[in-house]
Amino acid sequence: AVVSTQSTGGIVQLAMYLISVSTEIRIFDLASFSGYKYVHMILCVIMAIFLGSMGYYIAFIYSSAAIVYFLICTLRYIILPEASGADRIAHGSKRRNNLLLLIAFIQPLLMFWLTYHVTYGPEPEVIKGKKL
Numbered sequence: 001a002v003v004s005t006q007s008t009g010g011i012v013q014l015a016m017y018l019i020s021v022s023t024e025i026r027i028f029d030l031a032s033f034s035g036y037k038y039v040h041m042i043l044c045v046i047m048a049i050f051l052g053s054m055g056y057y058i059a060f061i062y063s064s065a066a067i068v069y070f071l072i073c074t075l076r077y078i079i080l081p082e083a084s085g086a087d088r089i090a091h092g093s094k095r096r097n098n099l100l101l102l103i104a105f106i107q108p109l110l111m112f113w114l115t116y117h118v119t120y121g122p123e124p125e126v127i128k129g130k131k132l
Helices: 002-018 027-034 037-079 094-115
Strands: none
């Protein structure tokens, strides 16, 4: 979990350097924002345990939408500094907007990658005629 969070923060930090975007966001902020996905992953796994694959997909869709909305609303004030104030629409550079969307939309992809085995994994082995 820690490695995934740090690598996500490092990838975003590298992307910010490569596209020459300078913001006030630090690596610890990125690590904390990328750590929110673990709460949603736990919710998805619990739903998969109790409701099967359909519960997993419903929880995953809801959690993905919630985390993307949260990250876009929160990070736009850090990445797009001109979005603060009464202006509800952020008019930033294209690179900054793309960075914001990258950070927000990579989280559901990582959530799915880390939890897809819950529904796509092998079937439980049969021991003496009973499933585990």
